[in-house]
Amino acid sequence: MLPDLENYLLTQGLFVLPTPAGAYYCVSAPDPTLARIMLRAMMDGESSHRLTLENLISWSQVDEEETLETLYKAQTMGWIEGFEERHAAPEEIIEQLLPKLLPKLSGSGKVILADYQGFSIYSLGFSNETAIYLSAISADIASMHERRLNILHDKLEFWTSAWALVDAAGNSQVGFWPIYIGEHRFVLVIGGVPHLNQPVLTQLIWALNKRYGNLNG
Numbered sequence: 582m583l584p585d586l587e588n589y590l591l592t593q594g595l596f597v598l599p600t601p602a603g604a605y606y607c608v609s610a611p612d613p614t615l616a617r618i619m620l621r622a623m624m625d626g627e628s629s630h631r632l633t634l635e636n637l638i639s640w641s642q643v644d645e646e647e648t649l650e651t652l653y654k655a656q657t658m659g660w661i662e663g664f665e666e667r668h669a670a671p672e673e674i675i676e677q678l679l680p681k682l683l684p685k686l687s688g689s690g691k692v693i694l695a696d697y698q699g700f701s702i703y704s705l706g707f708s709n710e711t712a713i714y715l716s717a718i719s720a721d722i723a724s725m726h727e728r729r730l731n732i733l734h735d736k737l738e739f740w741t742s743a744w745a746l747v748d749a750a751g752n753s754q755v756g757f758w759p760i761y762i763g764e765h766r767f768v769l770v771i772g773g774v775p776h777l778n779q780p781v782l783t784q785l786i787w788a789l790n791k792r793y794g795n796l797n798g
Contacts, residue, residue, distance in 0.1 A: 594631060594632070594633075595631070595632050595663030595664060595665060596628075596629040596630065596631055596632070596663065596664045596665070596666065596667045596668060597623055597629060597630065597631070597632040597661055597662070597663050597664075598623055598624065598629050598661070598662060598664070598668060598783060599620045599623055599624065599660055599661055599662075599783055599786075600659055600660055600661060600662050600783065601777060601778050601779055601780065601782040601783050602658070602659055602660055602778065603620050603655065603658075603659070603660025603661055603783075604620070604624075604782055604783040604785075604786040604787070605758070605760075605777065605782060605786070606620065606658075606660055607620035607621050607660075607786070608621075608760045608761050608762060608786055608789075609742045609743075609758075609759065609760070609761070610730070610742055610759075610761060611727075611761045611766075615641055615643065615647070615651045616651050616654060616655055616660070618640065618641060618642075619637070619640050619641050619648075619651055619652070619655065620655065620660060620661070621790065621794070622640035622641075623640070623661070624670070624783075624786065624787040624790050625790070626670065627669065627670045628667050628668065628669050628670060629664065629667050629668040629669075632663060634648075634649075637649075637652060670787055670788075670791060671784050671787060671788040671791070673788075674792075675788055675789065675792045676703075678784075678785075678788050679694060679702070679703040680703065680705070682781045682784055682785045682788070683703060683705060683769075683785070684705055684706075685776065685779065685781045686769070686771060686775060686776050686777060686779075686781065686782060686785075687705075687706070687771045687772060687773060687774075687775060687776060688773050688774035688775070688776055689706065689771075689772045689773030689774065690705065690706040691705065691706030691707050691771065691772030691773060692704075692705050692706060692769070692770065692771050692772070693705075693707060693712055693715055693716055693719070693768075693769075693770035693771075694767055694768075694769055694770075695715075695716035695719045695720065695767065695768045695770060696720075696765075696766075696767055697720060697723070697765065697766040697767070698720060699716050699717040699718075699719060699720030699721070700716055701713065701716040702767070704716075706772060707772065715755065715770050716768075716770070718757075719757050719768035719770050720768065722744050722757050722768070723757070723759045723766060723768050726742060726744065726759060742758070742759050743756055743757060743758045743759075744756070744757045745757065753773070753774070753775075754772070754773070755770060755771070755772050756770070756771045756775055757769070757770055758770075758771070758775075758777075760786070760789065762786075762789045762790055762793040762794045763790075763793055763794040765793045767789070
């Protein structure tokens with residue numbers, strides 16, 4: 582029996598987007614869970630979409646009950662938020678956006694976006710040599726994580742996909758966050774304290790989806 586619709590939906594008519602946590606969850610692993618499919622669909626197009634049951638079902642491509650259960654999970658986890666005004670997708674090309682968005686994700690001002698081959702797409706705050714080395718290391722870490730994903734998740738129940746190099750006190754010196762967009766894999770490398778819980782992370786994921794994703798595939 583379906584629960585009352587009002588127990589599941591945000592206020593009808595709001596425009597919906599993933600929170601920073603939701604945006605990262607939907608690209609943190611390559612497996613297309615229903616929640617990831619729904620969250621990515623919210624960033625499909627040039628602006629945010631209204632939250633309606635019809636939209637939700639078209640995004641999820643499953644029945645109403647399973648769609649609403651997935652929405653409820655996303656709400657409970659803090660992965661989605663609603664706005665009264667429509668939000669526009671990032672308009673600039675990714676090469677113009679990265680210098681504006683990435684510095685805000687690092688408390689130290691040190692950040693790299695690397696591709697799956699271990700090459701730096703954009704780097705700030707690190708020396709050129711350090712950026713080259715860290716980008717290469719990020720590809721090795723991401724590949725190792727993929728090889729051990731079943732053990733980490735199913736056997737050990739470690740659900741994070743991020744890795745870090747820490748000091749003797751356990752403080753992160755450099756962190757590595759894999760990002761999966763369609764058939765592409767990137768790694769966000771951040772020196773010092775990361776500042777990921779802010780809207781620029783959603784904007785970054787949205788921009789990468791526009792450039793590299795195939796949300797209708």
